[in-house]
Amino acid sequence: MKIKEIREKNINELAKNLGEKRIEAQGLAFDISVKQAKNNKALGNTKKDIARILTVIREKTNI
Numbered sequence: 001m002k003i004k005e006i007r008e009k010n011i012n013e014l015a016k017n018l019g020e021k022r023i024e025a026q027g028l029a030f031d032i033s034v035k036q037a038k039n040n041k042a043l044g045n046t047k048k049d050i051a052r053i054l055t056v057i058r059e060k061t062n063i
Contacts (some may be wrong), residue, residue: 014056
């Protein structure tokens, strides 16, 4: 997910996306731990998306 796409969303949509990404990250971490994951890089990308979403939420609440 690009930062430009994230900035276009409102805080409610961002909160919803954040919850979805956290669940996705948890599932990916489990898959990696039991060696079922085909793409280990996906967990890192998901964590970066979470960080981007949190950054934009903080930007919007501080304005």
